[in-house]
Amino acid sequence: MRVGILGSGLMGAKLGTLFARAGHEVVFSYARSARKLERLAREARGRARAGTPAEATRDADALLLAVHWSRVDQVLRQAGDLAGKVIVSCSLPMNKTDTALVIGRSFSGAEELAKRARTARVVAAFGTIPSEVLLSVFEARRKSRRPSLVYCGDDQDAKELAATLIRDVGFDPVDAGPLRIARYTEPFALLIAQLAYETDAGPELAYRFERFGE
Numbered sequence: 001m002r003v004g005i006l007g008s009g010l011m012g013a014k015l016g017t018l019f020a021r022a023g024h025e026v027v028f029s030y031a032r033s034a035r036k037l038e039r040l041a042r043e044a045r046g047r048a049r050a051g052t053p054a055e056a057t058r059d060a061d062a063l064l065l066a067v068h069w070s071r072v073d074q075v076l077r078q079a080g081d082l083a084g085k086v087i088v089s090c091s092l093p094m095n096k097t098d099t100a101l102v103i104g105r106s107f108s109g110a111e112e113l114a115k116r117a118r119t120a121r122v123v124a125a126f127g128t129i130p131s132e133v134l135l136s137v138f139e140a141r142r143k144s145r146r147p148s149l150v151y152c153g154d155d156q157d158a159k160e161l162a163a164t165l166i167r168d169v170g171f172d173p174v175d176a177g178p179l180r181i182a183r184y185t186e187p188f189a190l191l192i193a194q195l196a197y198e199t200d201a202g203p204e205l206a207y208r209f210e211r212f213g214e
């Protein structure tokens with residue numbers, strides 16, 4: 001798969017690196033320094049390169065949107081034509097100080113994103129996991145008990161593609177339903193952040209749903 005990374009910070013850099021290590025072709029884009037993007041591409045040790053958001057988008061099978069909510073419009077503008085593109089978004093609709101959701105309860109950031117990128121197919125995924133745990137999850141991917149990762153979206157093909165990426169990083173994908181379920185996954189992400197960053201146990205935290213009675 002060709003995966004364009006829109007936003008190469010904590011989440012984009014790590015997920016892009018893991019996608020490349022899993023065998024995908026990755027283009028890192030949207031950081032304040034081109035040298036950083038080149039370094040990420042070099043260190044990903046796979047088929048990875050640095051580019052502009054437009055280059056990351058052009059031939060992409062999937063795009064990872066991993067920017068602060070305040071940057072979404074700018075990065076979408078720079079990405080160019082998004083018609084039919086699959087956008088896997090981990091971006092949460094947070095305020096400037098990252099202390100509260102600015103959209104919630106009866107709507108979600110993912111639905112707002114789908115409104116703004118009208119011609120694209122949006123899947124919400126990876127927003128419920130701290131960046132710090134991603135490498136450990138990847139390294140443990142051959143173990144039988146994988147951590148869960150919830151995702152949701154309205155386009156079945158786009159969701160299957162997102163599920164492949166989720167699996168490739170080492171998670172067990174949990175289909176939570178249509179995109180409007182992001183109204184629940186986004187506040188859940190804040191619970192995970194609370195447990196990861198506001199306790200003494202450290203940020204290497206993943207979660208797993210267990211079903212009984214089957």
Ligand SMILES: NC(=O)c1ccc[n+]([C@@H]2O[C@H](COP(=O)([O-])OP(=O)(O)OC[C@H]3O[C@@H](n4cnc5c(N)ncnc54)[C@H](OP(=O)(O)O)[C@@H]3O)[C@@H](O)[C@H]2O)c1
Pocket residue numbers: 007008009010011012030031032033036065066067068069071090091092093094126127128129130131132189
């Ligand atoms: N971090 C987490 O663990 C986590 C977990 C779940 C969800 N999320 C969500 O995922 C999204 C990304 O989070 P993150 O922590 O990865 O953010 P981040 O580390 O701040 O990364 C954002 C990226 O955007 C780039 N950027 C910011 N302003 C820019 C500008 N003016 N021009 C060009 N590039 C610019 C940054 O460039 P530089 O590289 O130069 O800084 C960076 O590459 C957010 O919506 C967040 O809420 C994060």
